[in-house]
Amino acid sequence: MKSQYRVVVIGGGVVGASVLYHLAKFGWSDVVMLERRRLASGSSWHAAGGIHALNADPNMASLQAYTIDLLSEIEKESGQNIGLHMTGGLTLAGTPERWEWLQANYRIFQSIGIDDCELLTQQEAQKRCPIMSTEGVLGAMWADREGYIDTTGTVQAYATAARKRGAEYYEETKVEELIQSDEGWKVVTDKGTITCEHVVNAAGLWAKQVGRMAGVELPVSPLKHHYLITDTVPEVAAADFEMPMTVDLEGFTYMRQDQKGVLVGIYEVDHEHWAMDGAPWNYGEELFQEQLDRIENELTLGFERYPSIQNVGIKTWVNGAFTFSPDGNPLVGPVPGKRGYWSACAVMAGFLQGGGVGKTLAEWMIHGEPEADAWSMDVARYGDYAQNKRYIRETTGQFYSRRFVMTYPNEQLPAGRPLKMAPAHDAMTEAGCKWGVSWDLEVPLYFAPKGFEETPTLKRSNAHDIVTEECKAIREGVGLMDISGFSRFEVTGPNAEAWLDRVMASKLPAPGRAKLAPMLGKDGRLKGDLTVLNWGDGTWWIMGSYYLRAWHKRWFDDHMIDGVELRDLGEEYCGFAVVGPKSQAVVEKLAEQDISGLKFMGCGDFDIGLVRARVARMSVTGEKGYEINCRYGDHIKLRRILLEAGAEEGLREVGFNAMGSTRLEKSFGIWSAEFTQAYTPGMTGMDRWIDWEKEFVGKEAALAERNGNGPAQVQATLEIDAVDADASGYEPIWANGERVGFVTSGGYGHYTGKSLAMALIDRDKAEPGTELSVHVVGVERSARVVAPSPYDPQGKAMRGWS
Numbered sequence: 001m002k003s004q005y006r007v008v009v010i011g012g013g014v015v016g017a018s019v020l021y022h023l024a025k026f027g028w029s030d031v032v033m034l035e036r037r038r039l040a041s042g043s044s045w046h047a048a049g050g051i052h053a054l055n056a057d058p059n060m061a062s063l064q065a066y067t068i069d070l071l072s073e074i075e076k077e078s079g080q081n082i083g084l085h086m087t088g089g090l091t092l093a094g095t096p097e098r099w100e101w102l103q104a105n106y107r108i109f110q111s112i113g114i115d116d117c118e119l120l121t122q123q124e125a126q127k128r129c130p131i132m133s134t135e136g137v138l139g140a141m142w143a144d145r146e147g148y149i150d151t152t153g154t155v156q157a158y159a160t161a162a163r164k165r166g167a168e169y170y171e172e173t174k175v176e177e178l179i180q181s182d183e184g185w186k187v188v189t190d191k192g193t194i195t196c197e198h199v200v201n202a203a204g205l206w207a208k209q210v211g212r213m214a215g216v217e218l219p220v221s222p223l224k225h226h227y228l229i230t231d232t233v234p235e236v237a238a239a240d241f242e243m244p245m246t247v248d249l250e251g252f253t254y255m256r257q258d259q260k261g262v263l264v265g266i267y268e269v270d271h272e273h274w275a276m277d278g279a280p281w282n283y284g285e286e287l288f289q290e291q292l293d294r295i296e297n298e299l300t301l302g303f304e305r306y307p308s309i310q311n312v313g314i315k316t317w318v319n320g321a322f323t324f325s326p327d328g329n330p331l332v333g334p335v336p337g338k339r340g341y342w343s344a345c346a347v348m349a350g351f352l353q354g355g356g357v358g359k360t361l362a363e364w365m366i367h368g369e370p371e372a373d374a375w376s377m378d379v380a381r382y383g384d385y386a387q388n389k390r391y392i393r394e395t396t397g398q399f400y401s402r403r404f405v406m407t408y409p410n411e412q413l414p415a416g417r418p419l420k421m422a423p424a425h426d427a428m429t430e431a432g433c434k435w436g437v438s439w440d441l442e443v444p445l446y447f448a449p450k451g452f453e454e455t456p457t458l459k460r461s462n463a464h465d466i467v468t469e470e471c472k473a474i475r476e477g478v479g480l481m482d483i484s485g486f487s488r489f490e491v492t493g494p495n496a497e498a499w500l501d502r503v504m505a506s507k508l509p510a511p512g513r514a515k516l517a518p519m520l521g522k523d524g525r526l527k528g529d530l531t532v533l534n535w536g537d538g539t540w541w542i543m544g545s546y547y548l549r550a551w552h553k554r555w556f557d558d559h560m561i562d563g564v565e566l567r568d569l570g571e572e573y574c575g576f577a578v579v580g581p582k583s584q585a586v587v588e589k590l591a592e593q594d595i596s597g598l599k600f601m602g603c604g605d606f607d608i609g610l611v612r613a614r615v616a617r618m619s620v621t622g623e624k625g626y627e628i629n630c631r632y633g634d635h636i637k638l639r640r641i642l643l644e645a646g647a648e649e650g651l652r653e654v655g656f657n658a659m660g661s662t663r664l665e666k667s668f669g670i671w672s673a674e675f676t677q678a679y680t681p682g683m684t685g686m687d688r689w690i691d692w693e694k695e696f697v698g699k700e701a702a703l704a705e706r707n708g709n710g711p712a713q714v715q716a717t718l719e720i721d722a723v724d725a726d727a728s729g730y731e732p733i734w735a736n737g738e739r740v741g742f743v744t745s746g747g748y749g750h751y752t753g754k755s756l757a758m759a760l761i762d763r764d765k766a767e768p769g770t771e772l773s774v775h776v777v778g779v780e781r782s783a784r785v786v787a788p789s790p791y792d793p794q795g796k797a798m799r800g801w802s
């Protein structure tokens, strides 16, 4: 072992080995992986080795598809047998809603290029898995690329392939301390100290402790998990093919063949955490005693699903632990505030996702950015709030117990909530507010009559008419919306303007003005859809999506220069928006200064009643509107005075559901849908805000796009002939049977009365009037491209022109 490397990967499980392999593959061979015992001696050795294509998150499904394809490659490269059995796999639907969900997901898979799936009837499914009872099965999805592998062999294969490419790994070498220095990191091990530029935490069950070694508190916890392996099952032994990997979602089990018996794994509803502060250092290749009382119900369902296993013995019980983040996705990427410290942990399904995690992290370290949009596994998708132990326990537990439970798009889950509440939260609840959550903050969805409960559904919700009323208030009267759920950064200092001018691709606004500002990465892809406000007193604000706070902050910090002070105002400022044609009348009543001259996209300081507020005349709803930003201490008062002042104009409180519908009617894109870090300004229409005359981060790449042949796909707005359900995202779009794009976001335009979607479509199909079709909740619907902004295309309402 040398005393200096470029990268030290801590942990020789499947994830660490994949990171090591990808670093070496992409050209960094001065890398070493340290393992305190033997390879695969954490969670990895006792995994069930199952590989499935299905994941409700399309980005994770793509990651899994990459990993599955990689497996035979590393087997070949390493010469190490990984025991790959590509049996194909079944996912069973046991309720009508689940069957609908599966059909919808089948289409979403097509959207993201996973084409080797098919939908099967109950009888067809049974033919492929003859040991299964079809009781309650309404249908199934088949995927070719599913099966299982030998877990220890797979870890060995990654590590051997990495070594063949020049990387090193050492077993029986425990990292005991991490010390950050100006040059990078000192990694203190029981075999000596190594200096390096980068450290990767791939410590699996011990990730929490390896985080703490660097002063990092990662939101991760181990939970226990059971599977059993049966003795020989005569029907299995007699079959001339292998049973497929079969997931029974309503039964909470997965099953695969194991020699002449089967392995049945259980997602326990009655979950149990273990070693929340990380596994003990003396924990090795041990298992826990099985806990049958905790899994009795799921076990019964499993034995009913595969009746032949009732007559055979159980050869092996495994009750082991593996790690989860609050949303179940991995924690990957550069840890904010710790230069050169990278996370590759909380990988719940390392054999299924580890390849993709290794690839993503290696690209990130080497090129500065991963190739694909890594948001859904980015360690910076969480803020400091997620360090709280109870939050971690509740959210990881909820994810685990619901792993096979269907979650509806309009469903609100309770774990870790309410966490942060804007000051007027209780008064708004009293007024009927139904809450959603963005990051740590409760955000208003809509205001309902007392006793109203929303029913979870894949289709239009029973809150539909309430949202229609709120949209009508916004379009015809005046609505009041809590906008605490926007992010606000303050930029000051002698170099504030120069810095903003460089990181934002747009022209900067003049004093007293606001401007939409795309922010690009060096590779010319999007990094933000922000609004910059110039308050005219040397203070600038950047406003954006609240849930991106830590993610944007990491980016700002990474690109910071001297002479600039950046503050996240997320704990200081909140506010209300007053939106609609009558908004000016309401705000004027309260403003101590003349606010009538504040033009569209103007901003300034105003006294709104007794509240000192920073007001901007803009609204994402496409109506005339005022965003009134106040200090947290003024939030309750601001709401009260606005409600009083607006009573005469019929002011009505509205929520984010109405905001979502009105913005769709205006074809205003949002982050994580129309805009992501995988898309470019040309694809998304963001290029119209770029100032090509100036220098900015990403200009070279953005210019190359502009001067090239143009993007293959562009944004378009669709009107869909949907009756009882709307598109939501990732649905495939067809032209004469050929897939030509996918929905980026969709919903009902409550004021226009149309089912709308925004989409990325092949350029030659994006012309208004083009007839297309879209699968909405699995059912093909006719659709057509319409001109952007189905409501008020000239923008008269938001500008206040009559």
Ligand SMILES: Cc1cc2nc3c(=O)[nH]c(=O)nc-3n(C[C@H](O)[C@H](O)[C@H](O)COP(=O)(O)OP(=O)(O)OC[C@H]3O[C@@H](n4cnc5c(N)ncnc54)[C@H](O)[C@@H]3O)c2cc1C
Binding pocket: 010, 011, 012, 013, 014, 015, 016, 034, 035, 036, 037, 038, 039, 040, 041, 042, 043, 044, 045, 046, 047, 048, 049, 050, 051, 173, 174, 175, 176, 202, 203, 204, 205, 206, 207, 210, 225, 226, 227, 318, 319, 320, 321, 322, 323, 344, 345, 346, 347, 348, 349, 350, 351, 352, 353
């Ligand atoms: C019962 C069960 C069934 C499962 N079934 C599946 C399945 O079918 N498919 C699937 O994809 N996944 C499955 N999993 C999950 C899978 O096991 C994990 O996702 C995977 O093992 C995580 O790998 P890892 O490399 O992140 O962590 P680990 O395997 O825990 O590896 C971390 C390594 O880091 C080492 N380490 C820690 N601290 C230090 C230090 N300070 N110095 C040096 N070394 C250190 C440890 O010794 C360990 O070897 C299952 C898990 C369980 C418990």
